Amino acid sequence: MTWSLHDAKNRLSLLLREAQGAPQVISVRGEERAVVISIEAYRRLAQAGAAGLVGFLQASPWAEVELDLKRVPDAPRDLDLGEGGSGRGAGA
Numbered sequence: 001m002t003w004s005l006h007d008a009k010n011r012l013s014l015l016l017r018e019a020q021g022a023p024q025v026i027s028v029r030g031e032e033r034a035v036v037i038s039i040e041a042y043r044r045l046a047q048a049g050a051a052g053l054v055g056f057l058q059a060s061p062w063a064e065v066e067l068d069l070k071r072v073p074d075a076p077r078d079l080d081l082g083e084g085g086s087g088r089g090a091g092a
Contacts, residue, residue: 001022
């Protein structure tokens, strides 16, 4: 639900009760400015953030996907880079 700042100030108790069930958005002159969430939701978010990138990736639904990381043994191709380039990199 979205609350105007005026309503949020005047009905803070109700805003806090509603935040226990779902995030509550506070707007100022029609522009969303803040979100009120339950302390439990905040702690879950803070814990997830504290785990860093590794924790985020481990918690991902893609964490169990097996990747084929074998390199192809083929030799690199010669590329025509124009203007006398050999395709083997600088100084080749």
